[in-house]
Amino acid sequence: MAGIDYADLARDVLSGVGGEENVKTVSHCATRLRFVLKDPARADKARVSTIPGVISAVESGGQFQVIIGNNVPVAFAALEKQSSILSESRPASSNGPSGQPAKRGNIIVRGLNGAIAVVSAIFAPIIGTLCAAGILKGLLMIVSTVGWLPTTSTTYVILWTAADAFFFFLPMILAVPAARKFGANIYTSMALAGALLYTQVASVSLLLDGEAVSQPLRAFQDAGGPVDFFGIPVVLQGYSATVVPIILAVYLQSVIEKLIAPRIHDSMRNFIVPLVALVVTFPVALLALGPVGNWLGQGIADIFLAIQGFSPILTGFLFAALWQILVVFGLHWALVPIFINNIATIGYDTFKPLVWPAVFGQAGAALGIFLRLREPRTRGIAGSAVVAAMFGVTEPAIYGVNLPRKRAFGIAIVSAGIGGAIVGAAGARVYGYGLSGILTLPLGYGDPLGLGDTFLWLLLGTAVSFVLAAVLTFFFGVSKKDIAHDRDAATAELAGSTEANDGTSTTESHAIVAAMPMTGTLIPLSEVDDEVFSSGVMGPGFAVRPTDGRVYAPVTGVVVATMPHAVGIHSDDGVDFLIHVGIDTVALKGKTFTPHIAEGDRIDRGDLLLDADLGAITAEGYDTTTIIVVTNDHEYDASLIAPAGPTASGTTVLAIHPVTENAAG
Structure with missing residues (x-):
């Protein structure tokens, strides 16, 4: 995105989401601001999209x-420079911005949305480093298996330590985004x-033959020694590489902090609140949250298996x-902890491998577009999307x-299913x-647990999805x-290049094209009986004296504005179009017009x-001439490449x- x-962008996005005062939290993953x-x-989704x-x-x-x-x-x-929000949590409110109760909706939907929002907010900031540690572990598996190291x-031990430390200390790493999400210290x-x-x-410390001997608490428990907290039995768990226990514990911590903080004087709050939170939360975590979290983790793994x-x-x-x-709707975040949990509890995961065919299916479809079409801009977008998808980032391939x-996306899905x-x-x-x-394919290499090597099948399914x-x-x-x-578009590109070589063009050689939106007589803007449009103040374009009231999209893009008599479109090429059916037809207040799209479509x-009843418009005394103009004319110029007439x-x-600037100077 050179030149951005x-x-x-940050200022406009912040404004488009309703301003800083409307934001609880913001974080980012590999491709999205969340x-x-x-x-x-x-x-304003349509506005932000443009x-x-x-x-x-x-x-x-x-x-x-x-x-x-x-x-x-x-x-x-x-x-970050535009605001002080970042990913710091703000206390959630039960009321809307004007003191009105927030919309409740279906309790199941709200619960699902809330859970996904929590998971994505906690895991999004660590995904990059998590992937890096995973890649390093995979590469070490390869070099050790083939005998290089x-x-x-x-x-090897030093490199393995660098890779494995992230997973061993995962609860401590997750504590940071979890605290931000729940508003905890x-x-x-x-x-x-x-x-x-x-x-x-x-x-x-134990007395053995009259001497004090130190023994690890876990070993003491495993040997049958009683571990208790004020008489309440404690069953110690292994918490390295776990996910659920720390999230539950931090949530409880946040509840305790918010409960007691207002009741502690300012002079003591900074140390009394953490003291109470630790003293209360840690024993509860050991007695209940940790065992429950591990039980849930193992249960989830068993269910998926x-x-x-x-x-x-x-x-x-x-x-x-x-x-x-799921990625399109952001629902895939709900499955990320399951992948990690399976690896932590049973040493491997059989669901994560199914994501590779899904990713390479999108890469393959984008490659098919790259090979099939010839327009340079399309090929440029598709080519870069293929590369990004092959490295695991599919959003450019999906959305761009x-x-x-739609056919390409459907083919990618079916191909992914076959590979999966x-x-x-x-x-x-x-x-x-x-x-x-x-x-990251090396994450499936080898047979470290003695269960059989399945790496070639992972490669085969991924390759089949991509090629198909x-x-x-x-x-x-x-x-x-x-x-x-x-x-x-390719024809216009060639025509533009010819003009540029002749020194007669004041524009770049690349040309974007738009189609006739209605059947009728094509006329230049100068012949429109409206000074605002005919003078070019609204931007360059053309007009139609229609013989058919059906209005079609002249380009591919997003509807950014819709009124019964007019449509605003932001094209995939970055051009903003206004289609205005009739002159002064705003006075009809929607009468005689039937829209078939909505803003954001x-x-x-x-x-x-939309459909326009041309006869009714004329009967009301209005001119049916339809105007199509490029409204971001400070960025784009336009010229007719078709002769006037039917x-x-x-x-x-x-x-x-x-x-x-004019290339000729």
């Missing part, structure tokens, strides 16, 4: 998600996590096919290439966590409308936007060029 001013808003209704540098905006899982792509850390850093080598949460881990090394055992092929197909749909072309069925049938395993891409998606998309994933648009070129809807009539 991320300070402007806002939790006080009043989601105040966010901000330069923003790929799209979606609402899912209790979050308003702004999709940036690989440059999301830059956008997040710019947002024996496990007895101190070099971060350092108290870290002390709480450290205390849970310390139970594995803490010692108890049972599901997969029922029908590995069907499970593999459905899981892989549905994965990217495949989803706008292969992986599932083989029971392929991974032994660490990481973003599913080409660099690419081939099917190339032959069947591009509609006739897409092919026509690509041909027109994604549309393809040729989609029906023209069918769908015909390419306008070429738009980014505005630059």
Whole structure:
């Protein structure tokens, strides 16, 4: 996204979500800014989607998600300078911004959204480092298996320590984002996590033959020694690499802190509140939360293994096919702790391998688009999306290439399902966590637990998904409308290049094209009987004297404004269009117009936007001349490439060029 001013992007996004006062928390993952808003209704999704540098905006899982792509850390850093929110939690309120009760909705939906919002907020900040540690573990598995670096080598041990420490101390690492999410004291949460881990090394002094002997508390318990807290039996657990216990403990800590903080004088609050929180939370965690959390973790692992055992092929197909749909709605976060939990409790996971076919299915579909179409901008987007997806980041492929072309997205899903069925049938395993891409495939290499090597099956299922998606998309994933648009765009590109070489063009060689939205007589703007439009003040474009009242989309993009008599569109090329049916027809107040789209809808070129009753408009005394103008004319210029006269809807009539200085000087 060269040329993007991320300070402007951050300011515009913050304004588009309702301002800083409407934000509870904001965090980011690999590709998205994730806002939790006080009043989601105040966010303008369509407006945010049109901000330069923003790929799209979606609402899912209790979050308003702004999709940036690989440059999301830059956008997040710019947002940090624009506000003091970041990912620090603000106390949640039961009321809306005006003191009105917040919308309740279905309790199950609210519960699911809330759980997903919690999981994504906690795990999103650590995913990058989590993946790095997982990749390093996978690479070490390979080099030790092939004999390049024996496990007895101190070099291997040092590198393994660097990789494994993240997982061993995972509860302490998770304590930080969990504290931010729940509004707890971060350092108290870290002390709480450290205390849970310390139970594995803490010692108890025993008298043996009259001498004091120190014995690890866990070993003392395992030998039958009673461990209690004021007479209440304590069953010690292993907390390294666990997920659920620390999240439950930090939540309890946050409740205690919020309960007692207002009752403690300012002079003592800074140490009394952490003291009470530790003294109360840690024993409760040992007595109840830890065992319950571990029990839940093991139970979840057993349930998923049972599901997969029922029908590995069907499970593999459905899981892989549905994965990217879950990603689109942000629901995949609910499964991340399950992957990590399985690895922590049983040493491996059989569901995470199913994500590789899903990811490479999107990469393959984008490759099919890259090979099938010829327009340079489309190929540029598709080519970069293929590379990003192969490294595990699929949002550019989904939102920039495949989803706008519905067939390609569908083919990617089916191909992923077929690849997932292969992986599932083989029971392929991974032994660490990481973003599913080409660099993390080694997480499934080898047979460290003696269960059988399944790595080749993981490779096979992933490769089948990739190749199948690419081939099917190339032959069947591009509609006739897409092919026509690509041909027109390539033609305009060639025409623009010729003009530039002649020195007669004042624009760049790349041209964007727009189609006739209505069937009728094409006329230049200068012939429109309205001074605002005919003077070009509203921007360059053209007009139609329609003979048919059906209005179709001239480009592919997003509807950013809709009134009964007019539609605003932000195209995928970055051009803003206004289609205004009739002159002064706003006075009809919607009478005679039937819209077929709504603000925020994604549309393809040729989609029906609205129906206008031309006879009724004329009977009311209004001119039916329809105007199409480029409203961001400070960025783009436009010129007719079709002759005036009778023209069918769908015909390419306008070429738009980014505005630059005259190449001839």
